Amino acid sequence: MPETVLGVPETSAARLDRRGFLKSIGGGLVVLFALESDASAQESGSAGRAAGQKLPENVAAWLHISPDGTIEVYTGKVEVGQNIRTSLTQAVADELRCSPTTVHLVMGDTARTPWDMGTFGSRTTPTMAPELRRMAATARETMIEQAGKTWAVDRSRLKVENNCVCDSSSNKKASFGDLAAKINWVNVIGKADYVTPPTEWQVAGKSLPKINAKDIVSGKHKFPSDLKVPGMLYGRVLRPPSFGAKLVSADTTAASKIPGVFVVRDGDFVGVAATDEGKAQKAVLSIDAKWETQPQISARELFPYIKKGAESTGPKTTGDGHALSATYTVAYIAHVPLEPRAAVAKFDDDKLTVWTGTQRPFGVRGELASALGMGEDRVRVIMPDTGSGYGGKHNGECAVEAAKLAKGTGKPVKLIWTREEEFTWAYLRPAGVIDVSSSANPDGALKSWNYHNYMSGPSGLPTPYDVAEKNEQFHPVKSPLREGSYRGLASTANHFARESHMDELAAAAGVDPLAFRLKNLKNERLTAVLKAATDRFGWGKEKPTSTRGFGLACGAEKGGYVACCAEVSIGSGRQLRVERVVSAWECGAIVNPEHLKSQVEGAIVMGLGGALFEAIDFANGRILNGRLSQYRVPRFSDVPQIDLVLIDRKDIPSAGAGETPIVGIAPAIANAIFGSTGLRIRSMPILPAFRAM
Amino acid sequence: MVNGVRSRVNTDPERPLLWVLRNELDLTGAKYGCGEGQCGACTVLIDGVAHRSCLTPVGSVTGKEITTIEGLADGERLHPLQQAFVECDAMQCGYCTPGMIMQSAGLLRRDPSPSEAEIRGELEGNICRCGTQNRIVSAVQKAAHTMGAMAKGERHA
Numbered sequence: 001m002p003e004t005v006l007g008v009p010e011t012s013a014a015r016l017d018r019r020g021f022l023k024s025i026g027g028g029l030v031v032l033f034a035l036e037s038d039a040s041a042q043e044s045g046s047a048g049r050a051a052g053q054k055l056p057e058n059v060a061a062w063l064h065i066s067p068d069g070t071i072e073v074y075t076g077k078v079e080v081g082q083n084i085r086t087s088l089t090q091a092v093a094d095e096l097r098c099s100p101t102t103v104h105l106v107m108g109d110t111a112r113t114p115w116d117m118g119t120f121g122s123r124t125t126p127t128m129a130p131e132l133r134r135m136a137a138t139a140r141e142t143m144i145e146q147a148g149k150t151w152a153v154d155r156s157r158l159k160v161e162n163n164c165v166c167d168s169s170s171n172k173k174a175s176f177g178d179l180a181a182k183i184n185w186v187n188v189i190g191k192a193d194y195v196t197p198p199t200e201w202q203v204a205g206k207s208l209p210k211i212n213a214k215d216i217v218s219g220k221h222k223f224p225s226d227l228k229v230p231g232m233l234y235g236r237v238l239r240p241p242s243f244g245a246k247l248v249s250a251d252t253t254a255a256s257k258i259p260g261v262f263v264v265r266d267g268d269f270v271g272v273a274a275t276d277e278g279k280a281q282k283a284v285l286s287i288d289a290k291w292e293t294q295p296q297i298s299a300r301e302l303f304p305y306i307k308k309g310a311e312s313t314g315p316k317t318t319g320d321g322h323a324l325s326a327t328y329t330v331a332y333i334a335h336v337p338l339e340p341r342a343a344v345a346k347f348d349d350d351k352l353t354v355w356t357g358t359q360r361p362f363g364v365r366g367e368l369a370s371a372l373g374m375g376e377d378r379v380r381v382i383m384p385d386t387g388s389g390y391g392g393k394h395n396g397e398c399a400v401e402a403a404k405l406a407k408g409t410g411k412p413v414k415l416i417w418t419r420e421e422e423f424t425w426a427y428l429r430p431a432g433v434i435d436v437s438s439s440a441n442p443d444g445a446l447k448s449w450n451y452h453n454y455m456s457g458p459s460g461l462p463t464p465y466d467v468a469e470k471n472e473q474f475h476p477v478k479s480p481l482r483e484g485s486y487r488g489l490a491s492t493a494n495h496f497a498r499e500s501h502m503d504e505l506a507a508a509a510g511v512d513p514l515a516f517r518l519k520n521l522k523n524e525r526l527t528a529v530l531k532a533a534t535d536r537f538g539w540g541k542e543k544p545t546s547t548r549g550f551g552l553a554c555g556a557e558k559g560g561y562v563a564c565c566a567e568v569s570i571g572s573g574r575q576l577r578v579e580r581v582v583s584a585w586e587c588g589a590i591v592n593p594e595h596l597k598s599q600v601e602g603a604i605v606m607g608l609g610g611a612l613f614e615a616i617d618f619a620n621g622r623i624l625n626g627r628l629s630q631y632r633v634p635r636f637s638d639v640p641q642i643d644l645v646l647i648d649r650k651d652i653p654s655a656g657a658g659e660t661p662i663v664g665i666a667p668a669i670a671n672a673i674f675g676s677t678g679l680r681i682r683s684m685p686i687l688p689a690f691r692a693m
Numbered sequence: 694m695v696n697g698v699r700s701r702v703n704t705d706p707e708r709p710l711l712w713v714l715r716n717e718l719d720l721t722g723a724k725y726g727c728g729e730g731q732c733g734a735c736t737v738l739i740d741g742v743a744h745r746s747c748l749t750p751v752g753s754v755t756g757k758e759i760t761t762i763e764g765l766a767d768g769e770r771l772h773p774l775q776q777a778f779v780e781c782d783a784m785q786c787g788y789c790t791p792g793m794i795m796q797s798a799g800l801l802r803r804d805p806s807p808s809e810a811e812i813r814g815e816l817e818g819n820i821c822r823c824g825t826q827n828r829i830v831s832a833v834q835k836a837a838h839t840m841g842a843m844a845k846g847e848r849h850a
Contacts, residue, residue: 080786081784081785081786081787081788081823082785083785207782209779209780209782210779210782210784210787213778213779213782213784213787214771214775214779216784216787216790217762217771217774217775217776217778217779217784217787217790217791217794218722218762218763218765218766218771218775219720219721219722219723219761219762219763219791220722220763221787222721223721223724223788225721225724225725226715226721226724228716228719228721234716276704276712276716277712277716278705278708278712335822336822337786337788337822338724338726338732338734338786338788338789338820338821338822339724339726339786339788340725340726385786385787386786387724387786387787387788388785388786388788388822388823390822416725418728419726419727419728419729594782595782598782598785598823598825598828599785601824601825601827601828602785602823602824602825603824604824605823605824605826606822606823606824627727627729627731628726628727628729628731628732628820629727629729629731633820633822634824634826635817635818635820635826636813636814636816636817636819636826636830637813637814637817639824639826639827641827642827
């Protein structure tokens with residue numbers, strides 16, 4: 001029953017004194033939680049503590065082995081479909097030389113896991129996996145030492161297998177549970193010395209299927225929107241008609257007269273909670289609200305606004321070889337996580353627990369604390385594995401609203417944002433304008449590179465190509481719409497502009513796009529993926545026609561290297577279909593090949609939407625296409641054949657793969673269209689511009 | 694009948710089946726994604742045919758047999774579609790998965806050996822934002838194959 005899902009008790013971590021005192025709990029490990037150094041920040045109730053704060057050094061903060069042998073691992077990272085529950089389990093199982101089925105991860109629970117900045121930036125694999133490996137490896141070595149002491153044998157004789165330490169010469173065996181109970185874990189500090197190198201991985205490096213796949217296919221997994229607590233009400237929130245509108249008055253008389261409906265007001269916040277979702281909807285629709293709106297810009301005015309809002313970019317480059325100037329644009333797009341924001345909020349006396357889908361449970365704890373005027377120590381945020389995020393679930397608005405409704409009604413409240421709310425009141429990937437001017441020598445060597453990104457962002461902005469004379473800048477502009485993180489951030493926009501422009505320059509110089517890139521690339525890893533992708537694709541083997549085009553693009557960011565080739569077919573009336581995509585990807589040592597493929601495939605499909613047709617339409621502070629019937633996302637018929645080449649570099653620490661594989665698809669498509677038709681599309685999404693040409 | 698259990702709910706007949714399943718019967722396998730039949734996350738079988746439960750008034754299913762994702766497995770034994778989705782890693786976040794499986798279950802009841810194009814066509818109305826479409830197609834093909842072999846085995850037995 002859902003109730004039992006919610007009934008998880010706080011671990012000792014939460015019960016520990018905030019000044020970092022330790023308390024021993026029966027038999028197993030002691031969990032060390034707050035360090036002296038961050039205790040004051042934790043108590044201050046501020047919205048978020050500084051990034052890069054010191055994480056606990058003690059094994060016990062991260063790992064707990066019960067006397068019955070249960071292995072619990074605590075991480076503030078969260079699962080949104082990127083399969084880190086699986087990959088982090090693999091890391092721990094690898095170090096403990098045990099089966100991954102015996103390792104249980106507790107994720108994103110502010111009462112049970114060490115503080116974490118959030119799950120974004122492709123940071124889990126390069127930072128959390130080594131952290132957990134360090135802790136698990138230290139736990140393993142500590143248990144070996146304990147067994148050696150107990151049996152008075154040299155530890156070099158001891159082996160770890162099947163959750164036991166074994167002495168093969170004397171046939172002695174002690175379980176992890178027994179050994180862990182004998183160890184005073186308080187002073188066991190995680191050491192990197194014991195960590196297993198990728199060349200010796202046994203569990204990682206292989207395709208372990210998704211850990212909780214069975215729960216998902218059988219409908220048993222409880223996503224945040226699925227949770228239910230006894231006596232829970234269903235909430236709805238009154239929304240302004242446009243961004244920035246101020247509430248003048250709200251008559252809630254009709255709503256309060258509906259049996260089973262509670263109305264909650266807190267300043268400009270007006271919400272209802274009811275015994276069922278239908279009543280809540282009826283109630284919120286019955287509220288007669290007056291708003292003061294303000295005029296705002298519309299989608300058609302966006303790009304001139306962006307350029308006007310930015311400072312001058314200085315002189316353009318002139319070259320004595322081939323010179324080019326061009327402007328590229330990207331639209332606002334929405335994340336459209338299939339599970340909209342959802343939260344269940346529940347007060348127990350003066351303590352608040354909120355279950356919600358967020359990439360930043362600790363950040364949301366801070367948001368809740370400040371919105372409700374509580375100390376962070378009285379707020380617990382729990383993040384059940386959630387129906388995706390893509391960088392779109394950093395904030396806690398839904399959690400705060402649910403908590404306000406729970407406080408106002410005195411009952412637990414669930415709030416699920418409608419799809420329209422998700423489109424309108426979440427945040428968007430920023431739009432932007434990118435100006436590029438460049439030149440190449442007659443031999444095809446890049447000579448100059450002038451690159452200016454307005455508003456969309458600096459991620460992936462520096463060119464990986466070798467060019468002596470360059471000027472690359474990001475110019476921030478105040479966004480007229482609410483903007484935020486997105487898978488790959490501005491890297492998609494910057495790669496679209498750069499890789500399109502490189503193609504244009506190659507064409508101007510009369511050089512094959514692949515040869516042009518290879519000539520100007522010194523980065524070996526990028527060169528390797530470019531060669532791998534084009535080899536598999538058969539680059540240059542087939543000539544483009546007026547109905548078929550081939551394009552390529554490459555790029556690197558966050559320790560990942562990607563090259564992408566696309567084959568497009570073009571029918572009458574500018575019907576475009578991406579038929580085939582070949583992508584090569586390298587991000588160091590591969591942790592889980594099948595899940596890595598999944599990430600790269602998923603990034604390509606998601607990237608396809610922003611490349612071809614996704615764009616938020618807006619006017620005067622309103623989203624005009626905030627429904628799935630109006631905003632097109634990739635569907636089965638849009639998805640091409642995808643062929644991947646993964647390069648496994650066991651000599652390089654693993655980087656994350658959730659984001660950077662997205663950057664190649666849009667420019668590869670634009671370049672393929674150019675290859676076929678000679679038409680250069682310089683805007684994302686591509687299709688509207690292509691059809692208008 | 695919901696998953697073989699006779700269920701009585703006293704509610705507004707216009708209320709969408711999705712919310713009755715989720716909020717009254719605690720069957721949360723069917724998901725809310727859009728409320729306008731565009732994403733397929735809420736798909737259930739009604740008398741063996743895939744329907745969008747978010748657009749189905751509960752009053753219209755009186756006396757009908759409803760199957761949700763929770764009712765697809767045979768006890769602990771997963772349905773071949775569920776098994777194939779696990780084996781093909783045909784999910785990332787898994788939020789669309791119940792709808793994908795129920796839509797495919799409807800297809801395989803109608804046509805036990807659909808072509809790849811037919812599978813894609815059938816699932817066109819189901820959205821997977823994580824981009825596992827090609828894996829889902831493989832999983833449905835795999836399940837169709839397994840079910841075909843099982844049916845053949847039964848005939849021979």
